[in-house]
Amino acid sequence: MGNASAKQGLQEVTKRTEDRVGKITxxxxxxxxxxxxxxxxxxxxxVLGSGYNGSVNLARDKRTQTNYAVKAFKLxxxxxxxxxxxxxxxxxxxxxxxxxxxxxxxVYESEDTLHLVMECMEGGELFHRxxxxxxxxxxxxxxxxxxxxxxxxxxxxxxxxxRDIKLENFLYEKKDTNHLxxxxxxxxxxxxxxxxxxxxxxxxxxxxxxxxxxxxxxxCDLWSLGVVIFILLVGYMPFAGSETHQVQMIKQGKCTFRKxxxxxxxxxxxxFVGKLxxxxxxxxxxxxxxxxxxxLLKRSTIVEPETLDEDTLLALRNFAQASIFRRACMSVMAWxxxxxxxxxxxxxxxxxxxxxxxxxxLGQFKTVMWxxxxxxxxxxxxxxxxxxxxxxxxxxxxxxxxxxxTSRIQVHDEVxxxxxxxxxxDNSGFITSANLKDVLGETFEGExxxxxxxxxxxxxxxxxxxxEFIQYLKDGSGSTDETHSEACHKVIDTQLKxxxxxxxxxxxxxxxxxxxxxxxxxxxxxEADGGTAAAAPDKKKSxxxxx
Numbered sequence: 001m002g003n004a005s006a007k008q009g010l011q012e013v014t015k016r017t018e019d020r021v022g023k024i025t026x027x028x029x030x031x032x033x034x035x036x037x038x039x040x041x042x043x044x045x046x047v048l049g050s051g052y053n054g055s056v057n058l059a060r061d062k063r064t065q066t067n068y069a070v071k072a073f074k075l076x077x078x079x080x081x082x083x084x085x086x087x088x089x090x091x092x093x094x095x096x097x098x099x100x101x102x103x104x105x106x107v108y109e110s111e112d113t114l115h116l117v118m119e120c121m122e123g124g125e126l127f128h129r130x131x132x133x134x135x136x137x138x139x140x141x142x143x144x145x146x147x148x149x150x151x152x153x154x155x156x157x158x159x160x161x162x163r164d165i166k167l168e169n170f171l172y173e174k175k176d177t178n179h180l181x182x183x184x185x186x187x188x189x190x191x192x193x194x195x196x197x198x199x200x201x202x203x204x205x206x207x208x209x210x211x212x213x214x215x216x217x218x219x220c221d222l223w224s225l226g227v228v229i230f231i232l233l234v235g236y237m238p239f240a241g242s243e244t245h246q247v248q249m250i251k252q253g254k255c256t257f258r259k260x261x262x263x264x265x266x267x268x269x270x271x272f273v274g275k276l277x278x279x280x281x282x283x284x285x286x287x288x289x290x291x292x293x294x295x296l297l298k299r300s301t302i303v304e305p306e307t308l309d310e311d312t313l314l315a316l317r318n319f320a321q322a323s324i325f326r327r328a329c330m331s332v333m334a335w336x337x338x339x340x341x342x343x344x345x346x347x348x349x350x351x352x353x354x355x356x357x358x359x360x361x362l363g364q365f366k367t368v369m370w371x372x373x374x375x376x377x378x379x380x381x382x383x384x385x386x387x388x389x390x391x392x393x394x395x396x397x398x399x400x401x402x403x404x405x406t407s408r409i410q411v412h413d414e415v416x417x418x419x420x421x422x423x424x425x426d427n428s429g430f431i432t433s434a435n436l437k438d439v440l441g442e443t444f445e446g447e448x449x450x451x452x453x454x455x456x457x458x459x460x461x462x463x464x465x466x467x468e469f470i471q472y473l474k475d476g477s478g479s480t481d482e483t484h485s486e487a488c489h490k491v492i493d494t495q496l497k498x499x500x501x502x503x504x505x506x507x508x509x510x511x512x513x514x515x516x517x518x519x520x521x522x523x524x525x526x527e528a529d530g531g532t533a534a535a536a537p538d539k540k541k542s543x544x545x546x547x
Contacts, residue, residue: 006075009083010109013091021095022390025398027439028332028422030094030107035427037108037115043070048120059117064414066338067120068105076112085186086114092160092185093118097397098358099346100151102171102183105335119339121181123172130167130231138269141232142299144170144180145272146291148225150350151182153287154358156218161197163187165224166206167231173339191218205239209251209279219281222290226276233269234261238277253279268295291356312348312404319403320386324445325452327402329419329473331389332439334401336418337409345404349397360395389445411473420469430463431456 018026037043037059044058048069059070073086093104093116106117126144130136136144148170155162162169164187173179187201198214200207208223210216230238238255239246249255255277262270272295278284290296319327352360352368365384369375375383387395387403405411423431425438436449444452456464456472464472 006078006083006086007109009087010090010114013087014094017091017094020392021097021396022392023441024328024331024439024444025097025335025390025396026094027425027441029105029335030109031425032109033111035108035425036110037070037117039427040106040421041068041070041117056118058120061414061418063417064338066414067122069118069120071116071118073114073116074112075109075114088189089185090114090116092188092190095158095160096155096185098151098154099342099349099397100147100179100181101154102181103335118183121171121173121183123174123177123179125168126170126172126180126228127167129172130235136232138233138266139299140178141229141269142296143178144232145225145229146296146299147180148182148228149287149291149296150356150358151180152221152225153291153356155182155188156221156287157357157359159191159193160185161189161191161218162221163189163197163199163211164202164206165221165228166203167228170228173343177343179343193217204243204246205237207250208281209253210281212247212251217281219284219286222276222284222287223278223281225287225290226273230255230273230277233265233273234258236261251279253277266295268293268298272296288356312345315345315404316383316387320383323455324447325455326473327386327389328440328444328452329423330402330405331398332422333405333411333415333419334398336415336422337401337405338415341409341415342401344409345401346397348404349400352395352400358397360400362393365395416470416473417466420466423469430465431469432463 014026014030040063041059041061044060046058048056048058050056056069056071059068060066061068078086090107094107096102096104102121103119104116105119106115108115108117133140148165151170152162152165162182162185164184169182169184170180171183173181189197191197196215196217197220200211200214202211202220202224206224206227208216208220211220227238236256236258239249240256241249272290272293275285275293276290285293319330322330349360352364354364354368355361362381362384366377366380369380369383370377384395387399389399389402390396401409420431423435423439425435428435431453433449433453436444436452440449440452443449453462453464456468458468458471459465
């Protein structure tokens with residue numbers, strides 16, 4: 001297959017992803033010539049690991065010296081099957097946006113190579129922690145299970161099945177934290193619920209019975225997760241031995257049972273695993289159901305905040321007040337934040353995500369805003385639409401992060417520089433109207449690019465220099481006019497003032513806010529109904545488009 005065919009496929013990938021998650025989410029990270037990886041990163045020869053579609057190397061950001069993980073794909077001379085796998089992994093990874101899924105920071109498409117730049121998970125594999133500890137405490141296992149299920153439930157609600165859930169594909173963010181993230185979407189697939197998949201893939205010890213029979217749904221991930229939690233609780237594999245023996249035991253659902261090991265495990269934990277390792281997928285728990293099981297609901301390792309803190313509330317309000325261009329800058333900036341930056345506020349996002357789906361819907365937002373802040377439905381709706389920058393009727397993780405920028409997250413120079421770099425698509429050293437169109441589209445929130453440019457083009461020369469960009473973001477310019485500001489203040493403040501929480505300065509504050517298994521058959525995917533992604537929903541213009 002030639003380069004032209006590969007590049008055409010990648011153009012279709014970026015268009016489909018833009019339709020699903022919004023243009024700004026994709027264009028701020030996907031770079032084509034003249035931009036290249038070497039402009040921004042120094043690639044190291046050190047291999048961090050390998051996935052189904054290739055090895056992962058260490059890279060260092062030239063400006064911040066921060067480490068990243070880079071996976072390279074050749075675009076020349078690959079067969080049609082490899083081309084499809086590359087496009088699928090790229091499309092899925094570009095659309096991922098969740099605290100418990102590894103973050104794709106940048107994509108660089110050159111003449112013959114595609115580079116995916118991902119956050120470097122410095123804490124190592126869950127597999128390594130298990131081998132170091134031999135056996136997790138039940139508290140540790142429950143915490144890990146909860147985090148893994150949040151990730152799996154997120155991808156499933158977005159019509160993605162991972163198909164290679166295993167200990168090695170969950171990594172810790174840092175060595176001194178217990179924050180897990182899902183990685184490696186090489187086997188993943190965009191999946192329609194009314195179809196069944198047929199490709200035997202994954203890692204045999206974790207593979208569900210229905211995968212061996214080549215007729216399965218996303219429930220296969222829950223079986224695999226059951227195997228992972230089994231290992232966390234008792235320190236050994238439920239299915240072991242020769243390949244033939246493993247296949248036989250998996251199909252029968254017969255785990256290796258060591259009485260002395262399970263005697264130390266609570267009834268709730270053992271029942272939880274049993275509900276995942278059920279041969280019949282129709283009787284197996286879904287990710288959403290598993291999150292409601294007693295064992296997880298009563299876990300005691302995470303202390304959930306009673307309410308969202310007051311600074312989070314103020315950050316949401318400030319974002320709703322910001323001008324259109326400032327909100328666009330914040331949205332792009334959200335993809336430049338470090339893991340330390342994101343760690344400051346991610347619990348607030350998880351608190352708002354009351355349904356554990358990895359996004360915040362209008363219904364959820366209204367409920368939380370009323371219960372914690374006594375903000376009525378109409379006022380909450382105005383705030384929600386200001387946060388929903390992609391107009392997908394959902395607040396995604398990066399939408400939330402964008403709202404936290406400057407108010408909850410202290411923005412440092414490196415983040416500002418990276419944000420400028422994302423807008424400067426042609427490496428000219430300036431942001432032009434053409435650059436903004438590349439990243440934001442012909443219009444953004446109903447405004448033409450020239451009008452947005454004017455907010456930060458202080459010298460009126462038709463382009464924004466880095467100095468002007470920094471001045472614009474740091475000096476607080478770009479706020480909305482008084483009418484819009486007043487409308488946004490009503491979103492939060494009116495009800496708070498009734499509660500007597502107004503400060504002496506007049507502002508209102510809340511009091512307490514792999515591998516293929518080789519199990520036979522053709523390696524090509526055979527879906528009952530084609531297995532193609534659903535058409536993206538029509539994007540409707542936000543009624544807050546002029547905020």
